[in-house]
Amino acid sequence: MFALASPSSQHARAPYAALNAAFAAGAVIPVGNTPEGITLTPDGARAYVANRGSNTVSVIDTATNTVIDTIATGAGPTDVAISPDGTRAYVAVFDDGLVSVFDLASNTLVTDIPVGAGATMAAVTPDGTRVYVTRQTTDSVSVIDTATNTVTGTVTVGTGPTGVIVTPDGTRAYVASFSGSVSAIDTATDTVVATILAGDVPILLAVSSDGARVYVTNAGSSTVSVIDTATNTTTDNIGVSAQPRFPALSPDGAHLYVPNSGPDTVSVIDTATRTVVENISVDRNGATRGDTCHIDVVDRWGNLVSATPSGGWLQSNPVVPALGFPLGTRLQMAWLEEGLPNSLTPGRRPRTTLTPSLALRDGVPVMAFGTPGGDQQDQWQVHFFLAVALRGAVRGGLDLQGAVDAPNWHNDSFPGSFFPRGMRPGSVTVESRIGDGVIDELRRRGHHVTVGDAWSEGRLCAVARDPETGVLSAAANPRGMQGYAVGR
Structure with a gap:
């Protein structure tokens, strides 16, 4: 008998974002050890992948889906944010408590900005003047002035902040925290203007092109919370598969794609009806x-x-x-x-x-x-x-x-x-x-x-x-x- x-649906392991993106394109691209954050340049010609395990950033040519450069970083890079003009990359370096700034024309280091322990995720404002960096171990967000490459402020948020995103008009930054909340920051004053209840262990976010909605993946409850930015309230929680991670909106905003690290699927959400219309296996070779x-x-x-x-x-x-x-x-x-x-x-x-x-x-x-x-x-x-x-x-x-x-x-x-x-x-x-x-x-x-x-x-x-x-x-x-x- x-x-x-x-299988288990409870692992809290960081997602292989670079591989998930490659699967969607029909290719598997070898990068560094433990890839965690991935960002495209504004023209879509290159992707930058933070490899936490190998302390590198891989540069991918999206036309050929090949790694064309590997940039050494400090200990524990976890995320990459790219300036709107495509000239700078800001890399959150968790273990060293830095944000490393790279020139994207030469893929070389410009400077390291000390932000403090636990630099986790980064987001650049639409005008490129500031970078918001979550610091998971200190329950705060550091604000960087990109003209001087210095920290100009610190905002206290919920316990264990991870994901951060800035609205298209640049007026708000939204920060997801393990404590079950999302903090709305007024970027003019760098103060928290609302604390919004989400699901269990919210971690990452996406924002609609009109800035009307923020989507939050909740790893603990396997849901996606929908936040109305006009009222700063959660209006819906959409059930997905286990351990949802990096959400991404289609260019027309009609669909939200949510990778699930538990069953290795991508849930496709119809943003109009707020329902899952498909679950796609991310690996096309049967593995x-x-x-x-x-x-x-x-x-x-x-x-x-x-x-x-x-x-x-x-x-x-x-x-x-x-x-x-x-x-x-x-x-x-x-x-x-x-x-x-x-x-x-x-x-x-x-x-x-x-x-x-x-x-x-x-x-x-x-x-x-x-x-x-x-x-x-x-x-x-x-x-x-x-x-x-x-x-x-x-x-x-x-x-x-x-x-x-x-x-x-x-x-x-x-x-x-x-x-x-x-x-x-x-x-x-x-x-x-x-x-x-x-x-x-x-x-x-x-x-x-x-x-x-x-x-x-x-x-x-x-x-x-x-x-x-x-x-x-x-x-x-x-x-x-x-x-x-x-x-x-």
């Missing part, structure tokens, strides 16, 4: 990126297996010949900063979220269980285990399915294990089935509650064997309609 959950899954197996003799394969995709990682499985990539969760509990140090076993679990009763294994889900794994599994352990035997054995189906929740108060390691202190995301009374009480106690869909929290599955009767049981998650429980 076995149970299977696949898929894969994601976390979980499988549990039990046999009549009480042998139990619990496994959570993740981070070693067969199409990209070398297989160890003598062992038959690929190398993993889970060390991405370790910190390179020294002195932390999870710093990457020889001889230390780093903390990971891959936690396939076995439960024993009086020393005898009785249950195997687990789930995909990144930082939600251990939270969901504790909820499931307590529901089983504290519940009496029903239907001839452990009520596994009832524990899997029970309304679930998670919080994001702890720094995320995956880049960009966001956190939302005091937050809790619950399924709507948990009930209005519980939700109201949580809010009364000071929790910042996000109410998700009725069946949105958890990807759990489990198998069990009652050692007294030998009865086998299994349960699979109905959420996502990808789990199975099978016996023979």
